Amino acid sequence: VKHGPERRGTAERPLGVAVVGAGYWGPNLIRNFAAHVETTLLWVCDRDESRLSAASRALAGTRTTTTIEDVLDDDAVDIVAIATPAATHLELGLACLASGRHVLMEKPLATSTADARRLVAVAEENDVVLMCDHTYCYTPPVLRIRELLLDGTVGDVQYVDSVRINLGLVQPDIDVTWDLAPHDLSILDFVLPPDQRPIAVSASTADPLGVGQACIGFLTLPLPNGGIVHVHVNWLSPTKIRKTIVAGSKRMLVWDDLLPSQRLSMYDRGIDATELDPEGRKNLLVSYRTGDMVAPALPEREALGGVVDELVAAIREHRQPLTDGQSGLRVVAALEAASRSVAEAGRLVPLEP
Ligand SMILES: NC(=O)c1ccc[n+]([C@@H]2O[C@H](COP(=O)([O-])OP(=O)(O)OC[C@H]3O[C@@H](n4cnc5c(N)ncnc54)[C@H](O)[C@@H]3O)[C@@H](O)[C@H]2O)c1
Secondary structure: OOOOOOOOOOOOOEEEEEEEOOOOHHHHHHHHHHHHOOEEEHHHHHHHHHHHHHHHOOOOOOOEEHHHHHHHHHHOOEEEEOOOHHHHHHHHHHHHHHHEEEEEOOOOOOOOOOHHHHHHHHHHHHOOOOOOOOOOOOHHHHHHHHHHHHHOHHHHHHEEEEEEEEEEEOOOOOOOOHHHHHHHHHHHHHOOOOOOOOOEEEEEEEEOOOOOOOEEEEEEEEEOOOOEEEEEEOEEEEEEEEEEEEHHHHHHHHEOOOOOOOOEEEEEEEEEEEOOOOOOOEEEEEEEEEEEEEEEOOOOOHHHHHHHHHHHHHHHHEEEEEEEEHHHHHHHHHHHHHHHHHOOOOEEEEEOO
């Protein structure tokens, strides 16, 4: 263990934070760490100087730098939040974790399963928290969906159908699956009970623009109980859709994230098939349930506030956060398996339990 005798974050003072990467997403982390009562934003680091002035102009007392070394040399830094492109996550993450810092890593945790495993291992060796910013898991609808699945309200999951499409920014370094599907995969990982997570993935993608990067992706993931998950991610859609159906044997949920007045709807609908003749499977009694729809009241709350709450709690309580390094690793493993499936014409690639 390379840090001092005292594990960072045990003392009753605010936790010192550095945010690395102040591009598109970093400023959201900066704002949330600056606002939280239990954190003090000490540094903003970006190797592009022009990002620094824009990001930290309004923050008195926060220093800026273009090098991670300045951040790690400051003993007051307890947490490093990393919001740089995925290809830089391994190197930056290893440096921070090995210096005894707790790390909040943007999704995806890394660009390969092997790299994600190294990050998880180095966090364990240094007894520090490695949390993955699977932001959607901390939104009120997803937290409620998780509750409704874990407490049995939804029943056995029959299928999940998730659509995340818009006219998106074509990314130079990653395809649409690695860009958007981490959201769907991390949500699934979060809401499904551990023994009901997908067991394999089959994926197809297309690059009709010829930019060398798939901009349409379809993922199919069988569930252990015979159910199925489908994920559609797309940068080439005329309209923006963010909609997920979770169909269970007792209730069906529809989460439409673009409908602020009713993001989540719970339907008492479904089809019950009762077998009258167990031998022949010929005599099925099919009955339809078309009961009420209720829209649970949800708080309007910024998810990143919940991310910071959970990170601070995990550090203080010396426990794993809800979206820990292992969950980041499972998401990366599913993405890697999806890429392998694409390369092998859609073969069903098993996921490790
Ligand atoms: N949680 C979410 O919902 C969400 C949303 C968007 C992006 N992200 C993630 O955030 C990360 C950053 O994405 P973005 O869209 O903000 O990218 P971006 O390109 O807009 O910003 C990245 C910034 O990192 C800086 N940078 C790169 N390498 C660096 C290094 N070694 N040291 C210091 N600074 C460095 C760049 O100069 C740039 O300003 C990605 O992992 C992305 O997947 C997450």
